Amino acid sequence: MYSEKVMDHFMNPRNVGEIKDADGVGTVGNPVCGDIMRIYLKIEDNIIKDAKFKTFGCGAAVASSSMATELIKGKTVDDAWGTSNKAVVEALEGLPPIKIHCSVLAEQAIHAAINDYRIKHGMEPIKEEHKDIHDEERCE
Amino acid sequence: MGKIVYMDNSATTPTKSEVLEEMKPYFTEKYGNPSSIYSLARETKAAIEKSREKVAKVLGANPDEIYFTAGGSESDNWTLKGIAYANQNKGNHIITTKIEHHAVLHACEYLEKHGFEVTYLPVDEYGLINLDDFKKAITDKTILVSVMFANNEIGTIEPIAEVGKICKDKGIYFHTDAVQAVGNVPINVKKMNIDLLSLSAHKFYGPKGVGALYIKKGVKINPLIHGGGQEGGRRAGTENVPGIVGLGKAIELAGESMDSHIERLTKLRDKLIGGIMKIPYSKLNGHPVKRLPGNVNVCFRFIEGESMLLLLDGMGVCGSSGSACSSGSLDPSHVLLAIGLPPEIAHGSLRLTLGDFTTEEDVDYVLGLLPKFVKRLRDMSPLYEEFIKKGEESCTAKK
Numbered sequence: 141m142y143s144e145k146v147m148d149h150f151m152n153p154r155n156v157g158e159i160k161d162a163d164g165v166g167t168v169g170n171p172v173c174g175d176i177m178r179i180y181l182k183i184e185d186n187i188i189k190d191a192k193f194k195t196f197g198c199g200a201a202v203a204s205s206s207m208a209t210e211l212i213k214g215k216t217v218d219d220a221w222g223t224s225n226k227a228v229v230e231a232l233e234g235l236p237p238i239k240i241h242c243s244v245l246a247e248q249a250i251h252a253a254i255n256d257y258r259i260k261h262g263m264e265p266i267k268e269e270h271k272d273i274h275d276e277e278r279c280e
Numbered sequence: 281m282g283k284i285v286y287m288d289n290s291a292t293t294p295t296k297s298e299v300l301e302e303m304k305p306y307f308t309e310k311y312g313n314p315s316s317i318y319s320l321a322r323e324t325k326a327a328i329e330k331s332r333e334k335v336a337k338v339l340g341a342n343p344d345e346i347y348f349t350a351g352g353s354e355s356d357n358w359t360l361k362g363i364a365y366a367n368q369n370k371g372n373h374i375i376t377t378k379i380e381h382h383a384v385l386h387a388c389e390y391l392e393k394h395g396f397e398v399t400y401l402p403v404d405e406y407g408l409i410n411l412d413d414f415k416k417a418i419t420d421k422t423i424l425v426s427v428m429f430a431n432n433e434i435g436t437i438e439p440i441a442e443v444g445k446i447c448k449d450k451g452i453y454f455h456t457d458a459v460q461a462v463g464n465v466p467i468n469v470k471k472m473n474i475d476l477l478s479l480s481a482h483k484f485y486g487p488k489g490v491g492a493l494y495i496k497k498g499v500k501i502n503p504l505i506h507g508g509g510q511e512g513g514r515r516a517g518t519e520n521v522p523g524i525v526g527l528g529k530a531i532e533l534a535g536e537s538m539d540s541h542i543e544r545l546t547k548l549r550d551k552l553i554g555g556i557m558k559i560p561y562s563k564l565n566g567h568p569v570k571r572l573p574g575n576v577n578v579c580f581r582f583i584e585g586e587s588m589l590l591l592l593d594g595m596g597v598c599g600s601s602g603s604a605c606s607s608g609s610l611d612p613s614h615v616l617l618a619i620g621l622p623p624e625i626a627h628g629s630l631r632l633t634l635g636d637f638t639t640e641e642d643v644d645y646v647l648g649l650l651p652k653f654v655k656r657l658r659d660m661s662p663l664y665e666e667f668i669k670k671g672e673e674s675c676t677a678k679k
């Protein structure tokens with residue numbers, strides 16, 4: 141059911157863990173729905189120097205977090221914000237349709253972490269375009 | 281493929297080689313249509329009747345009360361729709377439970393859209409229905425009670441004889457979905473006052489796609505499949521002869537070895553449960569004793585079930601989970617929610633079901649893997665992190 145890439149990122153997840161003095165932390169999802177994603181960012185000179193994650197969720201959720209953190213490392217904060225869920229899905233060589241929400245969650249976790257960083261540094265948070273994925277589905 | 285440790289015997293079982301051997305001639309040499317009159321056909325007709333006798337013997341029924349179907353789902357659907365429509369003149373109320381298989385629940389939902397009323401009995405934390413709740417749910421419009429013999433997810437065995445007695449006294453038809461129970465729990469339809477019983481061959485080492493419905497003599501039921509005059513005119517369609525022969529052999533074997541099967545599996549089950557319960561923040565789902573001999577269902581807090589299944593699969597272990605992610609919907613198992621588990625804990629369930637080919641070595645192998653996998657998933661779980669931090673806070677607060 142999962143691509144080899146997804147299985148690789150699930151079995152050998154990159155960037156698992158916490159960043160103790162993170163510049164931005166974002167948590168999204170809902171344990172009631174079976175997935176919570178938390179992304180930690182270390183940001184220097186507007187560049188994502190390091191990214192780590194912790195995830196409670198299925199194989200696709202873990203793989204999406206792993207891939208998302210890989211994709212944003214080394215990027216500018218703006219570019220990281222622009223990393224879409226589609227980019228995560230493509231990099232994972234596809235996700236089953238019912239698991240697409242895991243990639244959306246990864247995108248939202250990045251946004252939440254960046255906004256946390258912006259708020260801490262006296263900037264306005266950027267408005268999130270997606271509405272919360274869980275509002276659209278049965279699980280709340 | 282490397283090592284395979286199959287612990288999903290509630291999903292299906294392998295067909296035993298003795299069963300397959302019995303079936304084989306009915307594909308190639310003994311292929312006559314049982315409804316034809318020549319000797320080639322008489323042979324297949326006789327084989328079906330022999331199977332019918334074998335099923336009847338294990339259930340304590342008469343052979344003419346056994347009807348072959350295409351499996352558990354058909355037997356359940358036939359009962360619900362067939363009884364409902366044949367007895368509309370008496371009432372429109374059906375009683376079942378919240379933890380039935382979807383074959384029963386979805387058939388009930390269908391009937392609700394067509395003018396029938398259904399009461400879904402709640403269950404306690406072990407998955408048992410309450411007999412007082414049940415008695416109170418009965419009205420003068422109740423025409424059918426359907427309570428599963430044993431639950432497919434948590435393995436809980438319901439008080440079937442008690443329900444049967446109450447139904448008999450009230451003159452209400454009593455159906456039980458015994459798909460998980462046949463071969464695993466002694467059953468006697470007469471002593472237990474069961475009017476209809478569903479079974480499915482692939483759950484007791486027979487082939488897939490064949491089952492049976494026991495219908496007590498005199499029960500008023502409409503056909504589900506209309507057509508030719510097979511199965512006494514109650515279930516049309518040229519019989520699945522090899523399947524029926526396989527079902528007969530499989531149930532015969534199950535009947536003969538039931539005691540040793542139950543004893544062996546119960547030991548393995550309790551060893552597996554005991555080992556798993558040593559893992560912190562784990563919980564057994566279902567009843568500790570009123571439980572299918574091969575069923576283990578546990579929750580590991582702070583982790584999600586599908587992730588666990590993938591790790592196990594990586595080591596050749598086949599299991600299942602009631603997590604939303606493995607069920608193809610966003611909601612965790614209706615059974616785990618019905619026993620009162622919060623959704624976030626229900627997502628972390630793991631079901632391992634043992635069978636005749638499970639060895640003690642398999643159990644030890646899985647017990648060697650589980651603590652490592654639980655730790656690995658908790659180490660990456662934000663829920664566990666929060667729990668540990670909170671724990672530390674409350675400890676320091678106490679001091």
Ligand SMILES: Cc1ncc(COP(=O)(O)O)c(C=O)c1O
Nearest residue numbers: 351352353381383432459460480
């Ligand atoms: C309790 C119960 N009822 C019904 C069924 C459906 O049986 P079948 O797969 O033969 O249609 C199953 C099997 O999953 C089951 O466990």
